[in-house]
Amino acid sequence: MLPFSQAAENNKGPILQVLQEYLTRPGNLLEIGAGTGQHAQWLAPQFPEIGWTPSEQPENLQALNQRLGGEPAANLRPAIPLRVQDAWPLGPFEYIFTANTFHIMSAEQVALCIEQACQRLTGQGRFLVYGPFHYQGRPTSDSNRQFDESLKARDPAMGIRDQEWVVARFAEHRRALLGDHAMPANNRVLVFA
Template sequence: MQRPFSQAAENNKGPIAEVLARYLDHGDLLEIGSGTGQHAIWMAPRFPDVRWYPSEQPENMTGLNRWLEAHPSPSLQAATMLRVQGRWPEHRFRHVYTANTFHILSRPLVERCVQHLCEHLTPQARAYIYGPFNYQGHYTGDGNRRFDLHLKSQSLSMGIRDQEWVVALFARHGRVLLADHAMPANNRLLVFH
């Protein structure tokens, strides 16, 4: 089996790393939904003081592990199996990062993800959420509108989430929006503290 490949992950890894460099100092980081692992293998060597813990659903672990095995790094940890609706690791993290997951997860699973994510953060920790978001119910560009319609054609449970709704979910768990970074291709990187 060849390693899976995501062109989107290849395109956005550099801009995401530039923003994360403002925040990542040290400690353990859980990546939720690592996908192919392209972000993990790119980021971990760039942040040597951060122990990067990739995670994925069981059915995606083989592809993820192929990337991790091909690109070892001292700060890159073994991948963890994680289903948002299932059991989470007992470990608490200084950082939690996820890219392009909230529009794939159903709204109830986004709520569960935020709840568990916040429970697994240390008190002074930060969460980083990357992806497309709507603002006040409106798309930020025509590309996002087409993407949202494409998602909903696959499943009505998927779709671009409202930024304000995500901010309110974090606020329920005592986490506030620290920054909202504009990213290429009409994406955002939300930072919660």
């Protein structure tokens, strides 16, 4: 049986709506931490002029390719290995997309991810990140507070990031917040350009 995420199934529709607003030019897209591949498999064909390259940590690549290998959309490229703290593909990319990874990576890895991504985005490139965020150090809901506590109990390096901290990391690489969208289940999509 293929690896399956109910959350990815639930959020792919709302994510598509936001992506449609920002993925307006042809080009290449790198997806970081593609997980089960449900997002890549479903979203890529909605953007036929965008070459969509999913990536995952090397140890998870086989599971990802199981899903993507079936009948891939013409613009869905083979998944590539990428651990953000290791070597990155050269790019350039018009778009980088990642869902539900910033609270799984350590803060150090998130900062590195942002730095590396900004070096590979084109001048007009856009970085889109989906997931939960705190605002001014505070959770936006009780469920996010509990989720943050459970992450930290699992691994003290994990945890929901402050939106302002993420914005500051991008600013260090001259990318500004272009959009901040409320999503179902107390998630957000942040867009940097």
